[in-house]
Amino acid sequence: MTVNVVHAELNALYVRASKRFARVSSHARAVEYVFWLIRMGGSDIHDRALVRPSKQMQRMLGLTAWDIDGVRDDVRTYVADRLGSRHGLLLIGAPEFGSSRRRQALAVPPTEGGGHGNIGVFLVYASPKGYAAIDRELYTAESRTGGGAGCQMTGIPEDLEQATMPSLIQDMLERAVSGYVPFAWVIVGAEFREWGDVRAWLKQRNISYVSVIRNSDEVSALNGCCTRADRLINEVPPHLWRRPPIDVGTISSRQYSWTRVKIQNSQVPGREHWLLAGRAIIGQESTDYFLCYGRRSTTLNELANAASSSHLLGECLKEAKRDVGLTLFDFDSWRTWYAHTTLSMLGFAGLAGAKARMLDEDPALSPQTYEENSD
Template identity: 50%
Template sequence: MVVNVVQDELDSLQKRVFKRFRRSESRARAFEYVSWMVGAEREVLTEVPPRTAADDMQRLLDRASWDIDGVRDDVRDHVIDRLGHRRGLLMIGEMALGQSCVRSSGVERCQTSTGDIGICQIGVFLVYAGRWGHAVIDRELHLPESGICESAQCPIVGIPDGMEPANKPMLVQGMLERAFAGGVPFAWVTADEVYGQGVLLQTWLEQHDTPYVLMIRGIDEVRTRDGRRARVDHLINGVAPHQWRRPPEDLGVYQSRHYSWTRVPIRNAWPPRRGQWLLAGRAIIDPDRISYYLCYGRRSTTLTELATVAGSRCRLDECLQQGNNEAGLSQVSAGTRRAWYAHTTLSMLGLAGLASANARVLEEYSGQTAFDSEKSSGLSQEFVE
């Protein structure tokens, strides 16, 4: 049954993106590629590689005429149709994809998803977490200054002449703008400390009146209510023991349940009906392990809601790992910039099919959704001392 549901969802996606391919051969090859990536690990859709030769697949990624960004938008719309909910989360993360060729587009030395240090391409991803599941809805290739090649080499790896590197917050802003324009329903934006510690993304989100929970470091500084600057960890160390709250044992979000939480109001000029806080989560079994977050949202936002959003970030890691293991997100050596976007977009399509199929199975066998259930979301529950 599950195999049939997955195939039904992939067929639905194929119909949705039909118009994005100018030639039927490219369209057929693209879905052979997707079926191969999805089936390679799970062995549910195909047991052998696609019939097309490797050079045909490379042509699909490098030169075939199809609208890559149009497919990206169709995948996003499909995910929202299946998973969308007003309490959804937009989660920002990145993954280092190992490369064997130093002449690939956007390479830099970093730690890969396997923990090894090597030549990588850094993908920045926007993940949507809705009531039934989660999936990647946008992607950008980070192009560091070291990844801008000599003028003679730029055409080889597909980097336009004179292209300037964009920092990661700028890439994130572009993805969020597309999500906003596409009518994606969501309640919060969340990201890890790579994006939380800079003021650029914080300022941009506040200018767009977008609630956020952004992870930061303990050594970062914030402006307090009395206007002075203070280190984050020093502020939290000053919180009285009775101000830490533990969530109820049956709270649905795993990470929230295993931490105690507190928050401190920050900044002295709140916008009308809005609030800004420093949130901290302390591991119950290891009190020395504390996570810190900058938060912006409705002034009536509760500690419970902030902690639930912060704890839900584990879904980001889970989604990217699923994309890696089940949809071939890192299973290609993309030498050119276009090939990276083409492969990643088709991987997103495969992951969207798997997520949609899982959502259908959950919907059939579950009486309620994680986001519809007040018990699962924790948005209506009180913390206990």
């Protein structure tokens, strides 16, 4: 990746976000912080705690007035412009955060008990051009939001103290939909499999989704009875398992043999529910399970391509942690977490935009992330 292309894409983002800062100096500190994160991305992960951002940058994160959510919106719009595709995916997940020993890199004091009960939730956009995080929310456990002795995250707005995980996820999805982000499927991670509220919200809006579940989870069969996912799939005869052909399957989907079973009757014309299963054909034999909802005309290959791309969220956040420290640090301040995370997302979006730009100039550089073939 050439330095000139990276600088051009980052500068395009800085220009978009400049209106979110009341003072030029604050905008300059934010730009400086993004470059600091990118430089940190080029160093050994264990040496990063030895380097601290300047006091001016720390003040910008924790005290200076600027529109953090506005910058988030600018990042989402930029990613949709640079990476947007009608075959795109919206992936929801919650990664693990940095250990307490790395808090000193941002001058954050350790918390009592050595860790937080807070969970960062991310919305990632993936397309054939690449991937990037476009939204984030912080879920704070009830025991830590009341301001009592157990509260370790400071500065939480009162209206967000009782926010549930499903409501935060729905807020992020609503912003993506209202922001005209192009996508074909929403991929819901396994950590949210027990929250049917999210799937119900998607169905109410006729949004197609693939939700990762466990083999022991119960699903509603067509006869109205609830049964374990693995038992329902075990009833499928061998000849109904399919491996996607080379000309329509993604690289990931072709590593599995797939089958699906229609479950619970849909109340919406032209829509269906399926239980999808993918059985690994390379290495140790294992089976993955997914609840799916989409157009009745959806093919097995389309479901397989979407389901097999669920790993892209983890890959994206892992790269963002490595390259811009997205989830590397823990924070005691609600405001600082959002400021750092948003600027990290901006930096990684610029890197993703640079890769997409070079891909446009030389298609041979395809990152092999998520392929458009669907039928």
